[in-house]
Amino acid sequence: MTTDESRSPSILESVLTCPHCGFAKRETMPLDACLFFYECLSCKTLLRPNPGDCCVFCSFGSVKCPPIQQQHGCCG
Known part of the structure; x- marks a missing residue:
């Protein structure tokens, strides 16, 4: 098992709430x-x-995007 396989799986659903x-x-x-x-x-x-966030899930979602959940830079 590689390091990537041993990480906990990302949550793939998030509730987006309009501000x-x-x-x-x-x-x-x-x-x-x-x-x-x-x-x-x-x-x-x-x-x-929002400024400093990489995507709408990080700004308005109940769960941050998968790359942020895995402590990776997003979209980079």
Whole structure:
């Protein structure tokens, strides 16, 4: 077993909550890309990551993105 295989698996679902209207939706996070933009299905606001965050899951999700969970740099 290699070091990568012995790490705990990442959580792949996160609940994104719109900071404008409070609408929340469970989404599956991509493993191979960052999600920089997300349109709220309720109020249609286009969400972008907060300064210092790599993606919308890190800013508005209940769970950070898989690379951050594994303590890797995101999208780098």
